Amino acid sequence: MAKSIEADICVIGGGSGGLSVAAGASQMGARTVLVEKGRMGGDCLNYGCVPSKALLACGHAAQAVRRAPAYGVTAGRPAVDAAAVYARVHGTIAAIAPIDSAERFEGLGVTVIAAAARFTGPGEIEAGDTRVKARRFVVATGSSPFVPPIPGLAEAPYFTNETIFAAGALPTHLVIVGGGPIGIEMAQAHRQLGVAVSVLQKGAILPKDDPELVDVVRRRLIAEGVDLREGVTVSAVEKTPRGVRVRFAAEDGAAGDIEGSHILVAAGRRPTVGGLDLEAAGIAYTAKGIAVDARLRTTNRRVFAVGDVTGGYQFTHMAGYHAGIVIRNALFRLPAKVDTRAVPWVTYTSPELAQVGLTEAAARATMAEGELRILRWTYAENDRAQAEGETDGLIKVVATKGGRILGAGIAGTHAGETIQTWILAIAQKLKVGAVAAMIAPYPTLGEVNKRAAGSFYTPTLFAPRTRKLVRFLSRFG
Template identity: 65%
Template sequence: MSEIIKTDICVIGGGSGGLSVAAGASQMGADVVLVEKDKMGGDCLNYGCVPSKALLAAGHAAQAVRDAGAFGIDVTLNGITHQAVHDHVKGVIAGIEPHDSVARFEGLGVRVLKGAAVFTSPQEIEVDGTRVQAKRFVIATGSRAMIPPIEGLTETPFYTNETIFDLTDTPQHLIVIGGGPIGIELAQAHRHLGAEVSVLEMASIMPKDDPELVDIVRLRLQSEGVNLHEGVKVVSVEKSSEGVSVTIDRDGAEEVITGSHLLIATGRQVNVDGMALKAAQVGFDDRGIKVDGRLRTTNKKIFAIGDVAGGFQFTHKAGYDAGVVIKNALFKLPAKADYSALPWVTYCAPELASVGLNEEAARKAHGEIRILRWPFSENDRARAERVTDGLIKVITTPKGKILGAAIVGAHAGELIGVWTLAITKKLKIGDMASMIAPYPTLGEVSKRAAGSFFTPSLFSEKTKKLVRFLLKFG
């Protein structure tokens, strides 16, 4: 007879979202079982956010040496030891691993099962012979790199974000298929670390971001020597004497690009295979598991969160989802997910961060809008640190309701936080303009952009007449 475990909540997937539910629920008094078939910490810790940011940090450090002459610093970059860079990346992962480990979660009272979960009924799963019956299930299985159906790809060596961080030598020429956030981050990181890099994108790079701000990123990448091939179709790939050859179609004409290594960064595919979701009466498609506003699946006793639930695919979104599920599953509150103030960041240099509606979406939803801009070149701190390639762009209604904000520039990911708070708390642009920002900081760009909302009326002829009239009285 197989063992039967009866529990309050069973979480399937030990990535950021699943771990947040398991830790929170257990510490709040629920009996929790966590199932993970691979590495604890999921994609974010092992193959995504953590290693990519560690690699970017190494690349930025190398680039800082190259750019030091602008500050009067005479220094030469003598070389890069990619094995040491590799060790740095793995060391960062190792430093975080204990926080996501089986031992830590067992210490929190969570029972951890290693293996693949398969639903045998709407209320039960089986994990390597062990049956788990739960009052509520939470599916948090995440996503993986999508492998496109390119001719010759199955016969050609290639990397994804799950394998690229195992390289211990700098690629001579890295060809990246895909110009989204993952492709652009890894392209620039490897370029900073000395590789020749070519990016192949069928549309334009970073297509989900504001084109005006993407232009600033594009110019930086090109100035650093990244070869951007936009608006091209990848026809085929094959192994060659140099490593790999990629045939592309550009406006009906074919050309071949050769390189030493190939990275596939063409998007993500949700992990729904092998769980027998039909047995659980859980609806799903290629985009993910179908959920309602409370993140319940078509089986109301089963929730889905993070990447596998479709929509935005960010670690912080999965963490937010975890809070929604805990409110519903533990406290029986009809909490609903609200992504109107969900920020996202691409951590290239300069960084590009956004929250809320962009210009196109705002016009479609509200018709008349106000667009506020402030360039980093008008910021004293940016000038002092020579990071003037940047722009903040804020979208409001004519009456000052903040609809969205986007920032491209140094530390944009940190700067977007205040706009996320503003949208979350439904602040008006006047609240942002009245904020006292310390001088000199990059944060002043937010105050300046907000203040520009009032410039037309504040310095109008009507205001001048009023001031002159009032001054007549002493």
């Protein structure tokens, strides 16, 4: 006989968003149930952010050895121990896992159920042999890799981000289908570890980022030996005695193929909604995700949805932000709404590529030409970047002619850290002048923020009118 539990809030999914809701709700005194059918920590911990950044760190370390002679240090050619690389990746996951474990959450007072959940009505779910009735539900089931229907792909063994970190041995030639952040990060990580890498992308790589900034990353990838094929469509995959053959067609109709030892499919993600029986709860959804309003409520006002499953920004930090919105709505009945003006994202290549707010193209699509000011400053003009030999970089700020900040993008070393000045500025509705007036320690990479902001005033400060004023005032001693 199924047992029954009554709760104040029931969370379905133990990834970033779900864990944040469950931890917050329980510690605030709500009777909380968390249902997770797979591994606690979800995609980010087990298959996404954590292992990918750990693998990138290994690749960057190998590349640092190759670059050592430029700094007067002779180190020789790096020897890559694949077993040690994967051990470090999984060791990183293991070091973080206790924070997301069922034991920790049970210690916080959360009832954790290891089973698949499905709705049996508007206010009830079934998970394994347990029925849960709750005042509020939160669907936080995330997303999964999208595998396009490419002829022959199913017959050829392929990786996704959910399987590539369990490979155990490095490929000899990795063919990556998809040039978004996952594909590009994995391309550089494997190339720096000595793997031959080819990337096949339908359009331009990193299509959601500013093309001028993407070009900084593109040049580095090509310089490191990544075979980038942009503007091509994969038409078929064939298993071969040595691995795989991937056939593709270019935009001009020309056909080609690449043979590799392994293939990685990084062609996007899709929300995980299967098996939830959302219809039984009156929750509307499509292939793009669960429909939510600005307060993250579904069409069943007792049920919220957070993170990737909503079909919006697919970032761990966005899921965490969603969790805070839900806590305020579900527990405190405050009408908190999602604000996407200052949502940042970072691609963790070397150099990194970070963005917040509008790109230049997005701003130009909504504003008149004379209303915009585009501010730039290169890393080559930054003394810290010169000292460290990291001069490939550019900051680009999009502002109105009145100084309101619409967006900022940075391609350069530690861009993910440097962009945070602009995240705060946009979120707090600061103007360019606030950043320009900031005292930045010297020498730091963060000075590029101040210099870019200061360039907003250059046309006025050094104009003929200013010179005349200075000469006039000098007459008075």
